[in-house]
Amino acid sequence: MVNVQQGIGYMDSGVGGLTVVKEALRQLPNERVIFIGDTARNPYGPRPAAQVKAFTWQMTNFLLSKKVKMIVIACNTATAAALPEIQAALDIPVIGVIVAGSQAAIKATKNEKVGVIGTIGTIKSHAYPQAIQRQAPQVEVTGVACPKFVPLVESDEYQSAVAKKVVAESLEPFDNRDIDTLILGCTHYPIIRHLIQNRIGDQVTLIDSGAETVNQVSALLEFDQLAAAPASQPQHEFYTTGNPNMFQRIAGDWLELTDLDVRHIDLEELIKHSEVKHAKK
Amino acid sequence: MVNVQQGIGYMDSGVGGLTVVKEALRQLPNERVIFIGDTARNPYGPRPAAQVKAFTWQMTNFLLSKKVKMIVIACNTATAAALPEIQAALDIPVIGVIVAGSQAAIKATKNEKVGVIGTIGTIKSHAYPQAIQRQAPQVEVTGVACPKFVPLVESDEYQSAVAKKVVAESLEPFDNRDIDTLILGCTHYPIIRHLIQNRIGDQVTLIDSGAETVNQVSALLEFDQLAAAPASQPQHEFYTTGNPNMFQRIAGDWLELTDLDVRHIDLEELIKHSEVKHAKK
Numbered sequence: 001m002v003n004v005q006q007g008i009g010y011m012d013s014g015v016g017g018l019t020v021v022k023e024a025l026r027q028l029p030n031e032r033v034i035f036i037g038d039t040a041r042n043p044y045g046p047r048p049a050a051q052v053k054a055f056t057w058q059m060t061n062f063l064l065s066k067k068v069k070m071i072v073i074a075c076n077t078a079t080a081a082a083l084p085e086i087q088a089a090l091d092i093p094v095i096g097v098i099v100a101g102s103q104a105a106i107k108a109t110k111n112e113k114v115g116v117i118g119t120i121g122t123i124k125s126h127a128y129p130q131a132i133q134r135q136a137p138q139v140e141v142t143g144v145a146c147p148k149f150v151p152l153v154e155s156d157e158y159q160s161a162v163a164k165k166v167v168a169e170s171l172e173p174f175d176n177r178d179i180d181t182l183i184l185g186c187t188h189y190p191i192i193r194h195l196i197q198n199r200i201g202d203q204v205t206l207i208d209s210g211a212e213t214v215n216q217v218s219a220l221l222e223f224d225q226l227a228a229a230p231a232s233q234p235q236h237e238f239y240t241t242g243n244p245n246m247f248q249r250i251a252g253d254w255l256e257l258t259d260l261d262v263r264h265i266d267l268e269e270l271i272k273h274s275e276v277k278h279a280k281k
Numbered sequence: 282m283v284n285v286q287q288g289i290g291y292m293d294s295g296v297g298g299l300t301v302v303k304e305a306l307r308q309l310p311n312e313r314v315i316f317i318g319d320t321a322r323n324p325y326g327p328r329p330a331a332q333v334k335a336f337t338w339q340m341t342n343f344l345l346s347k348k349v350k351m352i353v354i355a356c357n358t359a360t361a362a363a364l365p366e367i368q369a370a371l372d373i374p375v376i377g378v379i380v381a382g383s384q385a386a387i388k389a390t391k392n393e394k395v396g397v398i399g400t401i402g403t404i405k406s407h408a409y410p411q412a413i414q415r416q417a418p419q420v421e422v423t424g425v426a427c428p429k430f431v432p433l434v435e436s437d438e439y440q441s442a443v444a445k446k447v448v449a450e451s452l453e454p455f456d457n458r459d460i461d462t463l464i465l466g467c468t469h470y471p472i473i474r475h476l477i478q479n480r481i482g483d484q485v486t487l488i489d490s491g492a493e494t495v496n497q498v499s500a501l502l503e504f505d506q507l508a509a510a511p512a513s514q515p516q517h518e519f520y521t522t523g524n525p526n527m528f529q530r531i532a533g534d535w536l537e538l539t540d541l542d543v544r545h546i547d548l549e550e551l552i553k554h555s556e557v558k559h560a561k562k
Contacts, residue, residue, distance in 0.1 A: 027387050029417055093504075103499045106308050107492075135499060136310055137511045211388075218384045218416060219497045220504070223374075230418045 039242025045119025326400025
């Protein structure tokens with residue numbers, strides 16, 4: 001039996017998932033957040049899907065050891081590689097970021113031309129065009145991999161002149177494609193949202209897949225009667241396989257999340273969670 | 282076993298639910314729509330909750346007789362009166378409009394002051410403040426009943442000078458309340474959206490509960506693996522207890538839905554559906 005006061009688990013390859021958590025803290029203030037960011041093995045984007053899937057299972061099992069009532073894969077690369085398998089295996093709801101972003105793009109587009117940017121893993125998986133066209137076959141989807149964006153963010157370089165140049169070059173394939181909607185298909189990208197919006201133009205609606213995912217989290221909490229009681233004073237926990245100070249600083253600077261309880265977790269410790277049983281009850 | 286090619290059932294007290302259907306046709310073009318609007322007994326707003334509940338059950342059973350795979354109560358008054366009971370009784374998903382509208386308002390508000398307009402039944406039920414504050418206790422909610430709006434829309438008077446005056450007077454209670462978000466807590470209201478926006482001011486974000494509900498429909502279709510196959514050519518069906526020509530005209534004029542297959546259903550026929558068994562399997 002699930003206790004509604006249990007936390008919601010969020011995972012990402014690094015700090016990107018915090019853009020989802022920020023939205024969750026605002027929209028779902030009663031809900032306890034347990035977050036893990038695998039900064040030590042970031043980026044996930046260029047890795048083979050099988051490896052991403054193995055890492056995602058380790059984070060999943062780690063979150064299960066914290067007795068979460070729901071899991072959010074707040075990472076597009078991990079969602080593309082592992083969501084269906086993890087959803088099928090667990091008896092708690094597991095939510096990825098790709099369906100929410102796809103549905104928001106279908107809602108937003110007027111000319112039915114949508115762009116997606118993401119990591120190499122996400123773009124190669126074709127998960128976005130599949131999710132969009134399964135629901136709305138008339139929508140044309142152009143995917144472009146931007147492998148340089150995540151390292152910019154994780155290395156705290158996202159305010160530099162280099163960042164502006166990298167963004168300008170990476171988005172070149174959209175010139176003359178006439179898209180009216182662009183999905184930020186990576187939870188790190190909202191941190192450089194202003195650079196992306198400047199380059200792509202104000203006429204293009206940016207979709208933040210992560211923020212949209214929080215809608216689905218709140219819908220499912222309600223639908224499955226899993227919402228925490230009002231006036232809870234939830235104690236959040238943040239774990240990173242990387243440097244907690246860097247994590248703390250990016251969270252504070254860009255997401256205005258201060259006073260986070262950030263703890264380091266050793267990779268060796270995390271890898272032990274490959275072993276945990278995760279069979280459906 | 283549910284066949285994913287089965288339709289999605291939508292119901293309303295009249296034509297208002299078509300604002301939800303319009304969004305559904307756009308976002309979910311593979312999905313078959315079965316709609317019933319109870320125009321003959323409209324408006325529901327001033328009726329006792331027990332009567333609204335009985336009428337809602339009749340429409341529910343009518344839709345079940347059409348073998349729908351999911352039901353959307355595209356009417357705030359009916360959602361407030363009957364959703365929990367119908368959700369508990371049926372073994373297919375049943376979605377109301379109040380939770381979706383509440384969640385969208387929580388997402389949109391910056392100053393945490395939200396207004397709701399709806400029928401007397403909806404406002405008296407306190408369903409919106411309850412749904413909002415259960416999730417986000419810090420949000421202040423002001424509800425105002427606008428009982429004159431639905432008759433304006435259903436009588437095709439919504440373009441008249443009277444309409445402008447009625448809207449101006451009805452929204453007076455919001456003057457000096459400093460709300461930054463206003464929920465259109467009735468699916469008829471999007472049809473007079475421009476009058477409402479003009480009166481309340483551009484600085485206030487209007488939330489269309491019905492359109493937001495389609496997000497939850499698409500999330501649930503995905504989550505419960507109920508989505509119809511792509512490239513379906515769904516045959517929609519619309520039923521009204523009132524005059525099909527009036528229904529057709531409002532749908533065509535304001536919702537740009539032409540060539541609808543609208544059929545009249547006698548109240549006597551509909552009332553027979555009180556008898557149908559609806560026990561959970």
